[in-house]
Amino acid sequence: MMADRLKTVFGHLHHQSSCTTAENVSAQAGISSQPSLKYTLDMPKLSLEQRKFYEENGFLVIRKLVAPSKLNSYRKRFEEICKRNVKVPGLIIMRDVAIKDSEFVAGEKAITKIQDFQGDDVLFEYCALPEVVDYVESFVGPDVVAMHTMLINKPPDSGKMTSRHPMHQDLHYFPFRPAERIVCSWTAMQKINRENGCLVVVPGSHKGHLLTHEYPKWEGGVNKMYHGIQDYDPSQDRVHLDMEEGDTVFFHPLLIHGSGTNRTTGFRKSISCHYASGHCYYVDELDPEQKIIADEVLELAKKRTGKDVDLKLEDIWRLKSRLVKGKDVLNAW
Ligand SMILES: O=C(O)CCC(=O)C(=O)O
Numbered sequence: 001m002m003a004d005r006l007k008t009v010f011g012h013l014h015h016q017s018s019c020t021t022a023e024n025v026s027a028q029a030g031i032s033s034q035p036s037l038k039y040t041l042d043m044p045k046l047s048l049e050q051r052k053f054y055e056e057n058g059f060l061v062i063r064k065l066v067a068p069s070k071l072n073s074y075r076k077r078f079e080e081i082c083k084r085n086v087k088v089p090g091l092i093i094m095r096d097v098a099i100k101d102s103e104f105v106a107g108e109k110a111i112t113k114i115q116d117f118q119g120d121d122v123l124f125e126y127c128a129l130p131e132v133v134d135y136v137e138s139f140v141g142p143d144v145v146a147m148h149t150m151l152i153n154k155p156p157d158s159g160k161m162t163s164r165h166p167m168h169q170d171l172h173y174f175p176f177r178p179a180e181r182i183v184c185s186w187t188a189m190q191k192i193n194r195e196n197g198c199l200v201v202v203p204g205s206h207k208g209h210l211l212t213h214e215y216p217k218w219e220g221g222v223n224k225m226y227h228g229i230q231d232y233d234p235s236q237d238r239v240h241l242d243m244e245e246g247d248t249v250f251f252h253p254l255l256i257h258g259s260g261t262n263r264t265t266g267f268r269k270s271i272s273c274h275y276a277s278g279h280c281y282y283v284d285e286l287d288p289e290q291k292i293i294a295d296e297v298l299e300l301a302k303k304r305t306g307k308d309v310d311l312k313l314e315d316i317w318r319l320k321s322r323l324v325k326g327k328d329v330l331n332a333w
Pocket residue numbers: 150152154165170199257258259270
């Protein structure tokens with residue numbers, strides 16, 4: 001019994017130390033990665049031109065990838081969740097600071113984002129859509145794990161600019177690596193442009209490193225866990241991604257991005273999933289830059305469970321991840 005347990009633990013440690021590079025992770029998945037194309041893999045879906053674009057810019061938009069009928073079903077499910085007709089285990093429901101501090105607002109209008117919907121088969125269908133996953137494999141390989149799921153319902157701005165999402169890098173939140181084998185898919189559930197707060201990206205920033213994040217000192221306040229890059233330089237070239245319903249952007253977790261104020265009277269909706277290769281690994285030690293988010297997430301987990309348990313950040317990620325296809329070595333013990 002004891003020997004088996006030790007074998008498992010040592011096997012796990014061995015796994016961690018033996019796959020510390022994107023090349024190793026690709027090799028474990030049976031894919032060769034070329035040094036000149038380090039952010040994409042030699043899989044059938046992407047053309048060479050698309051691969052080169054992502055390599056250079058850290059994002060790639062695919063037009064009309066998800067059918068309106070699918071997005072309608074996710075929209076309806078979101079409404080049901082907001083009305084509390086459906087209860088999803090593990091789901092996190094977030095409210096905009098401006099709404100939270102004002103009078104009670106019912107239903108959909110109170111909710112700015114739902115997160116961790118892996119326990120809901122209707123919404124999780126998005127993460128497993130073959131049309132999406134076919135592209136995801138070009139970034140992470142054939143073993144695909146959904147790590148983080150969100151449906152964002154950006155509210156009309158209250159006038160305090162709280163609907164903005166500060167410029168950040170998603171890797172700030174993640175205790176797994178390598179970054180090259182992680183990708184986000186983000187699908188517009190309606191027309192999204194500068195008026196209602198589209199995504200804004202800094203092309204090429206995925207080639208940099210993880211920067212220090214903190215809560216921005218915005219006058220109107222900022223939503224919980226919406227950290228932004230400390231000392232962000234607004235003079236960097238940015239691109240606003242105008243998208244139509246169903247358009248999907250795939251982007252690297254180091255890409256600097258955020259989203260603007262919603263200056264319309266409607267709620268702006270998008271659905272997204274962060275995927276990792278099943279051969280990624282959890283880091284033994286987080287980057288010092290990540291301490292602020294790790295402490296906040298662990299504090300929240302303790303509050304939610306009501307227990308003062310000794311949790312590590314990776315325990316939370318193991319619980320919320322869900323296999324999409326192939327093998328999940330990342331979350332195996
Ligand atoms: O959809 C948005 O407004 C931005 C979402 C985003 O960047 C994030 O949640 O990391």
